[in-house]
Amino acid sequence: MMMAAWKIAPAIAVGCSVVVKPASLTPLSAIVLGEICIEAGxxxxxxxxxxxxGSVVGNYLVEHEKVDKVAFTGSTPIGKDIMARASQTLKRVTLELGGKSPSIVFEDADVDAAVAGSLFGIFYNTGQSCEARSRLYVHEDVYDEFMEKFVAKTKQLKLGNPFEKETHVGAVISQDQMDVIDGYVKSAVADGAQVLTGGKAANLEGYENGYWYELPSSLKQTTA
Incomplete structure (x- = not known):
């Protein structure tokens, strides 16, 4: 919903109409946002x-001659495909694509604040965010203190139903994404990383059909 709002607001502010094609697995928040727009007048x-x-609705919008601009947030391969398709009608294109964002903790950092910021940066929205800070670079002078506090705080985070106030981390969106996460962990371990917390699938009582990874997961000393 937030990313849709970022794209909708500037467009209507300058007098343009918008067609929102939400991600196939997460359409409901965009539909609710559309309803809110109607209620707002x-x-x-x-x-x-x-x-x-994306292969049907998305491609149709990107290729249609009446669409003047395309704004997309998602993976780099899909972004390349959109740019190629949009070039056929010389559309303006804005792409916000996948990355691998780090947090850097210097020796003069407020360690408690750095720990809190790092926890939010990676585990917010179950880590399913393009700006999630999935790597940590910590100065050796504060490394031990930071890691001790980071791991302790990570172990306190509760996995569960996001509608419950005591929950910190919810489910992963799909089995495919579960497999991607598990593949990253196994690859890191094979390269010499040590799993400090989590690192495997979880089974939550009452939510056996959900896609739960034993989050929060953290590893150290991975190769570059």
Whole structure:
């Protein structure tokens, strides 16, 4: 919803209509946002939400001659495909693609604040965010103190239903994403990393059909 709002607000502010094609696995928040726009008095037809697959709905929008601009947040391979398709009609394109964001903790850092920021930076939204800070570079002078506090705080985070106030980390979006996470962990361990917390699938009582990874997971001394 937040990413959709980032794209919708500037467009309607300058007088443009918008067609939002949400991610196939997460359409509901965009639909709710569309309903909010209607309730707020946005004229009919200005903000349109069309769920569907990227290969059908997404490609149609990117290639359609009446669409003047495409803004996309997602993976680098899909971004390349969108740019190629949009070039056929010389559309303006804005791409926010995947990355691997680090947190850097210097020797003069407030360690407690750095720990709190690092926890939020990676475990917010179950780590399913393009700006999630999935790597930590910590100065050797504060490394031991930082890691001790980071691991202790990580172990206190609760995995569970995000509608429950005591929950800190929710489920992963799909089995495919579970497999990706598990593959990263196994690859890191094979390269010499040590698992400090988590590192395997979890089974939550009452939510056996959900996609739960034993988060929060943290590893140290991975290779570059």
């Amino acid at each position: 946005v004229p009919e037809g200005v903000v349109n939400v069309i769920p569907g697959s």
